[in-house]
Amino acid sequence: MSPSRDGTARGHAVKRRVLVIGAGPAGLAAATSLLETARDRLDVTLVHQGHHLGGKASSTRRPDGRFVEHGWHMVVGFYDRLRALLRRAGVNDRDVFVSMRGQSHPYEAWSRRIHTLDAGGDAVAFAARFATYDGLPGADRANYSAFMSQAFLEAFSGADLTRHDDLCFDTFAVEHGLRPYVTKYSVFRFLREAYFNFPERISAYHVLQSMRLMSSPKRAEAFVCVGPWSEVVWQPIARYFLSLGGSLEPFTLATDWVWTGDRITGVRVARPDSAGHGDGARAWRDEVRPAAGTERTLEGFDFVVSTIPHAVFVKMNRAEERMWRSPWFARLENLRSAATVSMTLTTTKPVLADKPGPVFGFPAPLGITVNMKPYWREYRDDPSVGSVLDFVGQEAGFETWSDEQLVSFTLDSFSRAPQVGDLRAAGVRDVELHRNRADAERLLLCEPGVNQFRPGPRTPFSNLFVAGDWVRNEVDLICMEGAVASGQAAAAAVVARLG
Ligand SMILES: Cc1cc2nc3c(=O)[nH]c(=O)nc-3n(C[C@H](O)[C@H](O)[C@H](O)COP(=O)(O)OP(=O)(O)OC[C@H]3O[C@@H](n4cnc5c(N)ncnc54)[C@H](O)[C@@H]3O)c2cc1C
Incomplete structure (x- = not known):
């Protein structure tokens, strides 16, 4: 059978082959989107280095039933x-994402009290509630409120917020009348710490963009997943991808591009040396390396969509000066990322039972926690578990501390707050700590001036597209929704290239 002049055989279009690398939110979104829009014209293979799906947003269950959290x-x-995307995969999002009742809880060291921010009501009430937060001493409240109102006005104004990217949010605030010391209160610090930008500065663009996207109480409402993310969210999406005709290959670690002229002609891959990312505490901690003797080249693809995280991407083809001196690649070296740290602590007695949302403002590195007991199905009705505290933060400044020091310091600092109480006395059943240091685990820092260096989906290679939370997209925040948006944009770019 010979192809006809228009590249078809017996009237059927010859399918073009797409390789998608990475099965985090961006890779899964890109792979499904390609098949949803052009399955008659595309064959899509998704490869990823580990076993568990979801990348940095994965969490899973161990054989002993315990959760392994990469980070809350x-x-x-x-x-x-x-x-x-989840609904198209056949999962009712309302069944798997539970609201934290619009509440979050800043701990202010000056009063040693955990306060509550309530996001209920309409948009104006929400902005007003945020602006009239009661966790500050009376003398600072008016000043803080005036600034927050201005920040909301700017965020909702429709103006191009990227013009604030070269400024840090603290400076933006002080330039807009906030007294400098007010930036030290938890409620304010949270804006950069929740993006793990501590101790670095966060771009004003990034914070204002978050405020814009959370333009109403409904859009600002925070939800948590009722079980391990890999099983509850990412596996159904992967099954959906397979049902559309895609294929999936785990344990495939991409190490280098093979290229000729302006095209990627192959991808060097190997089996990872360990079980790979996401298979337990150690795998999350260690760098994943190619196992000797397993190297091979994947070839025959028309397009490649890479959702490899930035810190890994910049280590590929390192010996090739020509590539790394070219403007597009050289620019990527201006981006930095941070290692995060997370801890799950189970107690026998209830702790923070009256705080449905995240409690934040405690000292780094694990200064944010959420009691997941009411949310995780496995623990919700288990009377032997009083609370499941999920802590998260950035490792910077604490790299030399041992795990024991980190655990002990965190227990001490939270226990000093009367509304938490002595955590040890609450009966510690289990502690699990993860230091997410491997390149694939690092999270992009949204520092001032960073956006000019973030690429879009297109690259100098005509058939290589990039996606991931670190790639610019319509959402533009370093989060799962940004990664999904970016994956879908890369898929659209591939489809556009098909003509
Ligand atoms: C501690 C922590 C807490 C967070 N909290 C939130 C939150 O509350 N809400 C939120 O929205 N976001 C949160 N995020 C951010 C969110 O996890 C990321 O933005 C999102 O996972 C990025 O998706 P991605 O697909 O771009 O990359 P990743 O999730 O990193 O996925 C990348 C994929 O590529 C694979 N891969 C990597 N290198 C290779 C290679 N060389 N070869 C083959 N495959 C490779 C990985 O295994 C993975 O499958 C948090 C992140 C962390 C670290």
């Missing part, structure tokens, strides 16, 4: 793309 994750009301 929340979904925000404006995550329309992620929710819609």
